[in-house]
Amino acid sequence: MSEPLVEIRDLSFGYGSRPILKGINLTAGRGQVIAIMGSSGCGKTTLLRLIGGALRPTQGSIRVDGLSVPDLKQRALFDLRKRMGMLFQFGALFTDMTVFDNVAFQLREHTDLPEAIIRDLVLMKLHAVGLRGAADLLPSELSGGMARRVALARAIALDPMLIMYDEPFAGLDPISLGVTGNMIRRLTDALGMTSLVVTHDVQESLKIVDYVYFVSNGVIEAEGTPAEIRASGLPFVHQFVHGEEEGPVPFHYPAVDLGVDLGVDLGVARGEKHA
Amino acid sequence: MPKRVISPIRMLGHRVIESLWRMGVAARFFALILMRSGACVRRPHLVIREVFSTGVLSLIIIIVSGMFVGMVLGLQGYDTLQTYGSEEALGVLVALSLVRELGPVVAALLFASRAGSAITAEIGLMRATEQIEAMQMMAVDPIARVVAPRFWGGLISMPLLAAMFSAMGIFGGYLVGVVLIGVDDGSFWSQMQAAVDFGDDILQGVIKSVVFGVAVTTIALFEGFDAPPTAEGVSRATTRTVVTSSLAILALDFILTAVMFRGL
Secondary structure, eight states: OOOOSEEEEEEEEEETTEEEEEEEEEEEOTTOEEEEEOSTTSSHHHHHHHHTTSSOOSEEEEEETTEEGGGOOHHHHHHHHTTEEEEOTTOOOOTTSOHHHHHHHHHHHHOOOOHHHHHHHHHHHHHHTTOGGGTTOOGGGSOHHHHHHHHHHHHTTTOOSEEEEESTTTTOOHHHHHHHHHHHHHHHHHHTOEEEEEESOHHHHHHHOSEEEEEETTEEEEEEOHHHHHHOOOHHHHHHHHTOSSSSSOSSOSOSOHHHHHTSOHHHHTTSSOO | OOHHHHHHHHHHHHHHHHHHHHHHHHHHHHHHHHHTOHHHHHOHHHHHHHIIIIIGGGHHHHHHHHHHHHHHHHHHHHHHHHHTTOGGGHHHHHHHIIIIIIHHHHHHHHHIIIIIHHHHHHHHHHHHTTHHHHHHHTTOOHIIIIIHHHHHHHHHHHHHHHHHHHHHHHHHHHIIIIIIIOOOHHHHHHHHHHHOOIIIIIHHHHHHHHHHHHHHHHHHHHHHHHSOSSHHHHHHHHHHHHHHHHHHHHHHHHHHHHHHTSOO
């Protein structure tokens, strides 16, 4: 097996004294679609930022294409980022530019290609996401799903080796959801890149990914292929896959007892005991 | 010492240290802008675009305000000068007031509220909507691509706007003084021509407006870049830009006037 494209070992990270990730191990092979799942606020997006070098880990190593990301100087980091794409949750399109200029942005910044070739490349990328006809629109004229697809076209503009998706399915209607999922798989296979998908949409992700990592409380709780995940008997995975309220992931944020907050004896209120 | 005495002192100390720290960060930010301005030289269209949005789009407010200020100067000046029988010196009064003082200062104050606030809001919102972070992830330096062109755009626009303000003010003074009140046309222009010196008056006015341009654009860019990425954060940053810029303009004006005109 060739060297994995992304290799994370014993990674820990925290904001101040608050730990977010604790001893994460993760591997993404070339050409794979990897899902990183977990409940909101469990550190999934932070993990992507660490891989992209936007944050520095407090401990552990992150290697992308053999390079240790935290040790890279700015120029080397920028060179690596030219070979990485990132799709932000809400697209993060440049609002003062048209769809065309958004997709052309990196080509104009990082290459000396003539405008005629940039035009052809941009239209091809937009065609791949089905939005060639929207090239002259402004981001404010796009729906949420369309904006996400334009951002995807922008992320693949330089044919990256790795693309990271931050919640690509959030807030999409069922049609856009299916289209986006298939597009991630199709583009990964067609362009020979590796995809890291941070999501909490279990059903859509399990259809398209090769391997899944479940993050909870800053650690990898479970991992496996979609078939293994579906068959998993682990309470955490079962709760997550079936969307159950009861399970190891609590619905309530830690707090003092409700009775104490309200100043009443809840046992009496429920009629379980007499006053 | 009782707590109620120590507490305000501690608060004051905290505020002072925080302000000094922010000034240090802003100075570092300014140095970073200068260091990463190479792209503006290689790609001048980035700067020209900003000259349009900060300069050309501020023209209406500058022209209208300049006219009104000039007309008021014409009225007030005539009223005072006729007491001493020197109405012909109205042109000198209007021109010197505008070129030395009101042109650079009022144009800079208007620039801070029109263009400075827009710059802060735009950059703040770019941060809030992850556009700045997206740019960094695309291996593009936002200081070089977003901040530096706006800085140079503002810097170029400011003296031009101040000049436009003064020109429109002189025209306003002419309209009131000569056309409306009837001051002698020839005296109005010839006395102005004789009294206004290029090096002493016009050049020093230009220097003032360049300094104000640096101050306003740096404050606006820093506040936008430093704004918490929330609606409230951007709103506060925009207010801070207008308040801090206005105070900076007035304070710098005093210092520059003292140094240039009084030779202190």
